[in-house]
Amino acid sequence: METKSENACFGGVQGVYSHKSQVCGGAEMTFAVFLPAEARDGPVPVLWFLSGLTCTHENAMTKAGAQAWAADQGIALVFPDTSPRGEGVADHADFDMGQGAGFYVNATQSPWSPHFRMWDYIAEELPALVFDKFALDAGRQAISGHSMGGHGALTLAMGLPGRFRSVSAFSPICNPMQSDWGRKQFTGYLGSDETAWEAHDASLLMARTGFDGPVLTDTGTQDQFYELLRPEALASAVATRRQEATLRLQPGYDHSYFFVATFMPEHIEFHAEALYA
Amino acid sequence: METKSENACFGGVQGVYSHKSQVCGGAEMTFAVFLPAEARDGPVPVLWFLSGLTCTHENAMTKAGAQAWAADQGIALVFPDTSPRGEGVADHADFDMGQGAGFYVNATQSPWSPHFRMWDYIAEELPALVFDKFALDAGRQAISGHSMGGHGALTLAMGLPGRFRSVSAFSPICNPMQSDWGRKQFTGYLGSDETAWEAHDASLLMARTGFDGPVLTDTGTQDQFYELLRPEALASAVATRRQEATLRLQPGYDHSYFFVATFMPEHIEFHAEALYA
Numbered sequence: 001m002e003t004k005s006e007n008a009c010f011g012g013v014q015g016v017y018s019h020k021s022q023v024c025g026g027a028e029m030t031f032a033v034f035l036p037a038e039a040r041d042g043p044v045p046v047l048w049f050l051s052g053l054t055c056t057h058e059n060a061m062t063k064a065g066a067q068a069w070a071a072d073q074g075i076a077l078v079f080p081d082t083s084p085r086g087e088g089v090a091d092h093a094d095f096d097m098g099q100g101a102g103f104y105v106n107a108t109q110s111p112w113s114p115h116f117r118m119w120d121y122i123a124e125e126l127p128a129l130v131f132d133k134f135a136l137d138a139g140r141q142a143i144s145g146h147s148m149g150g151h152g153a154l155t156l157a158m159g160l161p162g163r164f165r166s167v168s169a170f171s172p173i174c175n176p177m178q179s180d181w182g183r184k185q186f187t188g189y190l191g192s193d194e195t196a197w198e199a200h201d202a203s204l205l206m207a208r209t210g211f212d213g214p215v216l217t218d219t220g221t222q223d224q225f226y227e228l229l230r231p232e233a234l235a236s237a238v239a240t241r242r243q244e245a246t247l248r249l250q251p252g253y254d255h256s257y258f259f260v261a262t263f264m265p266e267h268i269e270f271h272a273e274a275l276y277a
Numbered sequence: 278m279e280t281k282s283e284n285a286c287f288g289g290v291q292g293v294y295s296h297k298s299q300v301c302g303g304a305e306m307t308f309a310v311f312l313p314a315e316a317r318d319g320p321v322p323v324l325w326f327l328s329g330l331t332c333t334h335e336n337a338m339t340k341a342g343a344q345a346w347a348a349d350q351g352i353a354l355v356f357p358d359t360s361p362r363g364e365g366v367a368d369h370a371d372f373d374m375g376q377g378a379g380f381y382v383n384a385t386q387s388p389w390s391p392h393f394r395m396w397d398y399i400a401e402e403l404p405a406l407v408f409d410k411f412a413l414d415a416g417r418q419a420i421s422g423h424s425m426g427g428h429g430a431l432t433l434a435m436g437l438p439g440r441f442r443s444v445s446a447f448s449p450i451c452n453p454m455q456s457d458w459g460r461k462q463f464t465g466y467l468g469s470d471e472t473a474w475e476a477h478d479a480s481l482l483m484a485r486t487g488f489d490g491p492v493l494t495d496t497g498t499q500d501q502f503y504e505l506l507r508p509e510a511l512a513s514a515v516a517t518r519r520q521e522a523t524l525r526l527q528p529g530y531d532h533s534y535f536f537v538a539t540f541m542p543e544h545i546e547f548h549a550e551a552l553y554a
Contacts, residue, residue: 007530007531007533007535007536008497008499008527008529008530008531008535008536008539009535009536009538009539010535010538010539011539014535062339062340062534063339063340065342065345065538067535067538067539068342068345068538068539068542220285222285250285252285253284253285254284254285256284257339258284258285258286258287258291258344259284259285259286261286261287261342261344261345262285262286262287262288262345265345
């Protein structure tokens with residue numbers, strides 16, 4: 001692992017690191033970790049934040065304002081990249097496919113399968129690395145994300161029972177099997193057999209298994225991608241299951257980081273309650 | 278004035294606007310305004326935030342986390358650009374001269390003088406525009422900035438007595454007449470007669486006139502540009518004058534927006550005390 005930068009931030013350290021990912025076919029992956037001051041004294045709880053289409057590790061790290069609230073709560077933050085990148089890694093002309101658009105699945109189809117294994121990267125390889133290198137408490141993990149990253153947070157939380165104590169999402173893609181943000185990517189990455197897609201649809205997972213902990217989502221009523229997100233599918237599944245959840249629609253807000261930053265304090269407070277319970 | 282974007286943000290609106298600047302020789306200028314929810318009911322106090330070298334209106338708007346705290350206090354924020362830009366506007370190969378590096382002076386020298394009039398832009402033209410277009414209280418203004426923008430905040434605050442109730446700065450260029458961040462630019466923009474520079478050196482202004490209100494500065498002890506900032510010159514002038522001031526050195530912090538974001542809550546609280554006094 002290589003240290004790209006470390007900056008003092010809210011009494012702790014905001015770092016950026018890179019490493020060669022085995023599960024992503026040897027691609028060089030970059031990620032960011034915020035460690036609060038409390039990490040100097042021992043392992044702290046950790047909140048994973050998965051980002052959306054076109055983002056790298058950097059967008060949420062610089063624009064979401066999360067460090068202020070994480071520092072207040074003594075919680076670490078991990079910001080992974082959204083796909084493998086670089087020469088030799090497949091890409092696509094559209095912003096919603098290929099580099100910056102890994103969709104948190106393990107691709108099985110050409111030309112993606114050698115590198116695009118973001119599920120295993122987030123579920124296995126990156127945790128092994130960060131729990132080895134940083135003072136993070138693997139027994140106290142939570143997960144959140146924005147847009148495609150909200151999809152990732154919800155599907156990883158439900159797909160890895162017992163891993164995360166709480167899950168939240170900002171304007172998540174809730175029902176990708178019924179959305180143009182999903183069908184195109186699942187076809188490309190996973191092939192046309194839709195049974196292979198089912199582990200990656202939050203609304204379907206909610207209907208089938210739910211989540212053993214609290215769920216919080218926020219979506220803006222003026223979100224320019226509202227129809228692609230299909231929050232109604234997740235809301236229906238949550239209600240049918242009687243899942244412990246708070247699903248909020250926020251009047252006037254859109255899909256931007258201004259929206260994410262606005263509700264970040266409440267999301268971190270929500271996770272802190274679960275992580276310190 | 279043209280609206281480039283408006284996003285709901287912490288209960289208010291983060292907008293980006295552009296206009297043709299007369300004082301900057303007809304250059305199209307972009308600026309950002311955050312209006313807290315309270316602005317719907319009438320004029321609110323305003324904090325100007327001037328940015329540093331290479332920045333546009335956007336850097337502080339997206340990275341400083343200021344809206345969270347301004348919303349708490351019911352204070353508006355204005356983020357101007359740091360220079361005129363565009364075709365026909367002079368530029369320089371170095372990042373610290375020309376576009377993105379206006380230094381908050383009125384250039385008198387070729388090729389800069391037709392457009393680089395940032396003092397008049399911040400002191401006169403942009404205030405006239407924003408007080409006309411937005412619910413801002415011209416009787417309750419404060420000013421802050423980062424690096425070159427900290428220099429701008431301090432020199433404008435002292436150069437316009439009675440305008441601002443309080444002034445703060447993050448890692449300001451404190452003594453540009455004795456720094457490579459200053460002598461080069463003042464020579465280029467203002468010519469070699471150093472008497473023309475004196476209105477633009479915060480330490481010299483502090484020694485001569487001071488500021489009729491409270492002053493707050495923060496500088497990181499690990500600032501990579503520490504020698505260029507010369508905080509010791511301002512500190513000496515403040516002490517000699519017995520100026521009401523809090524000058525802080527923050528251990529371990531550098532010049533980045535992670536540093537700015539960390540201390541933004543205290544700067545906005547500082548200004549709120551003056552604006553609501």
